[in-house]
Amino acid sequence: MSLTTDASSRAGTPAGVLAHVLRLLAEEAPADQLDVVAAQLRDPAVAPDERGVALLGRALADARRVRTLLDQRARREREMRVLVETARDLTSLRGTDELLRAIADRARQLLAGDSTYIALVEPATGDAVMRVTSGTRTPAIETVRQRPGLGVGGYVIQTGQPLATTDYRRDARLRRDPAVAAAVADEGFVSMVGVPIKLGTAVLGALFAATRRRHTFGQGEIALLSSLAGHAAVVLENARLYERVQEASHELRATNARLRAQGEALQRAGRAHERLMPMALHRVGLLEFADTVARILDGTVVVLSGDGRVLGQAAVPGAPPPLAVLTGPPPGAVVRAVPIGAGREAFGRLLFARCGPLSDTDERTLERAAQTAALLLVMQRQTSLVEQELRAELVQDLVAEQPPSWPVFHRRVRRLGAVDFALPHSVLVLSGQEVPRRRLLDAAVRFAARRGGIVGEHAGHAVALVPGTDAAALARAAAADLAAATGHPVTAGAAGPADSAEAVRDLHRAAARCHRLLLALGRAGDGAALPELGVLGSLLEEASAAQVGHQVERALGPLLRYDRAHGSQLVQTLDRYYAAGQNPPTVAQRLGVHVNTVYQRLDRIDQVLGSRSWRAPRGALELQVALQLHRLRGDPAEPPAPADPAALPGPARR
Known part of the structure; x- marks a missing residue:
């Protein structure tokens, strides 16, 4: 208008x-x-x-x-x-970079500039590193790094004072970094102002405004930019405080988690203590013990004896199976082996496994469980020792020189419940020359217990009463088993079976006689029953090993030495000769040789023995006894015959 x-x-x-x-x-x-x-x-x-x-x-x-x-x-x-x-933005939950970019955008709008940007101080180097930009065109300016004292940013950050320049490239006050100057030139900036972002006296960075035309920044613009820089300082301080709060919160959560875990572990340890001690007091079995510990610790438990036998095992659902724990650690499972012992005595190991880590409290619970297992094993052993002593006394009284009072004896048998004499039993007499007494008895107890038998001691030998009708087989099994358990030969003489206590008492004498005969025959470390020794078992009951050896040497010594020296088979031929009723053709047929070969060997026997008296009844009986003793002693067979046994020197028989 x-x-x-x-x-x-x-x-x-x-x-x-x-x-x-x-x-x-x-x-x-x-x-x-x-x-x-x-x-x-x-x-x-x-x-x-x-x-x-x-x-x-x-x-x-x-x-x-x-x-x-x-x-x-x-x-x-x-x-x-x-x-x-901008102040309202500070109360929002936006990210640090987003808030700084909003400040840069508003500064550009208020100053009507071409570009604004914020650079922050890198603590390690002190350099001003570009953080956010507004209105920039080239990527180089967005990655500027300005050293202290260089350019507008270096000056502002080093001095903590604002700086404005009407002509950046020609301002004599500035020491320019070539890389930064090149980036500014590429961006086309002419005038520039920078103000510090300060927190107290500490300079955190700088807020810049730039124009692509010549412009003189007034005090009002610098003051406005400084106000926005103050907001940027608040943003950065809030970010730092938020980061510290986050770290503190994380530490607090971690501490709470640890405290919660420790609390749960203490509760579990308390429950473990409450459940482990009654097990020891009530003398539970190792199977129940393994099951309880597995449920307390949520895993798999295997109790092993000192020789590696599994005494008890259990596993909760989802835990590694016991067999896998024994054969090797399952993938992803934690396995612990805790020794079970009391003082210096070791009883075995407690194996534990589960799919997950073990806390210190779990480790201590495992150690406490191993102590409980040791206590259970000690009590079991003490109970077993008492029971074994009662059983040993029962065997000793049964085979003693004077028979027991049978009514009293039978009441003891029923009260102990260790043996049922209504079943057929065999008696074993056991000895080992190089085996300590206690070790032999322990091995014999384990052997007999596996078969439902009992063991005692009499006359320095172990005596076992074992259910079974094949006494010879039991004797051989006992000799082999005890030799493996003790590491030394064990001799086992057997007799049986009998199905009453009175009859079993009589068997002991026969088993003892068989045991003596085995030793006399030089068969220490062997097992046999009396019938296997034939009629000589009765004839030679009191014979010693030296006497048996003398008898064999006196009758067969020359023939045995001749066979060893010449590789002949005179002793074998003589044995077959008596077995065939002194019939040479039958001997030849049984030996698979020509009859002339038999006659040649018989002539050689005459020469070696120096007479033909062995053909007479008395000489023949003496040689047959010696041959049987030779077989019972288990002496090795004669050496193999040469390619042509008949080629031995001597007269031919037609």
Whole structure:
């Protein structure tokens, strides 16, 4: 609107001009419209008198000041609104980079600049490293790293003071880094201002504004930029505090988790203690013990004896199977082996496995469980020793020189419940020349216990009463088993079976006689029953090994030495000769040789023995006894015959 169109202005009165100026102010018209009014006042066709012109000139000057004040207020309102919005952002849960980028964007809008950006100090080097940008065009400026003291950023961060330059490339105050200068040139920046982002006296970084035209940054712009930098400092401090809170929260959660785990472990340890001690007091079996420990620790438990036998095992659902624990650690499973012992005595091992780590409390619970297992094994052994002593006394009384009181003996048998004499039993007499007494008895007890028998001691030998009808087989099994258990030969003489205590007592004498005969025959470490020794078993009951050896040497010695020296088979031929009723053709048939070969060997026997008396009844009996003793002693057979036995020197028989 102009003065020529206004009714009051057409009159050219000062009041009309003033009304028009006031309306422009009320409508917040731009300041250039006030300039239009001033130009029209200089028009003689429009202007009032001189006094009115002077008055209106002062009014227009006041209007310009009001317009300027209004513009400043509007600008400050915008600035305050931006600062308030930025402050509101600080209370949000947005990320640090997002908040810093919002500050850079608002600074660019308020300053009407081409670009703003924020660089932060790298603690390790002190360099200013670009963090966020707004309005940049090239990637080089977004990765700028400015050393302290160089460029605008280096100056601001080093001194903690703002710095503005109208011409970055020509400002003599600046020491420029070539790489940074090249990035600024590529971006086309001409003027630049930087203000520090400070927290107290510490400089955290800098906030920059730049234009691609020449521009002089005023104090108001620098102050506004500094206010926004203060907000950026709050953002960074909040981020640091938030990070510390997060770390503290993480540590607190970790501590709570550890405390919770320790609490649970202590509760589990308490429950373990409450359940382990009663097991020892009630003398539970090792199977129940393994099952209880497996459930307490949520895994697999295997109790092993000192010789590797499994005494008890158990596993909860989902835990590794016991066989896998014995053969090798399953994938992903934790396996522990805890020794079971009391003092210096070791009883075995406690194996534990589960799919998951073990806490210190779990480890201590395992050790406590191993102590409980040791206590159970000690009590079992003590109980077993008492039972074994009672059983040993029972055997000793049964085979003693004087028979026991049978009614009393049978009451003891029923009370002990260790043997049922209604079943057929065999008796074994056991000895080992190189085996300690206690070790032999322990091995014999284990052998007999596996078969439902009992063991005692009589006359320095172990005596076993074992259910079974094949005494010879039991004797051989006992000799082999005890030799393996003790590491030394064990001799076993057997007799049986019998199905009453009185008859078993009589068997002991026969088993003892068989045992003596085995030793006399030089068969220590062997097992046999009396019938296997034939009629000589009765004839030679009191014979010693030396006497048996003398008898064999006196009758067969020359033939045995001749066979060893010449590789012949005279002793074998003589044995077959008596077995065939002294019939040479039958001997030849049984030996698979020609009859002339038999005659040649018989002639050689005459020569070696120096007479033919062995053919007479008395000499034949003596040789047959010697041959049987030779077989019972288990002497090795004669050496293999040469390719042509008949080629031995001597006369031929037709």
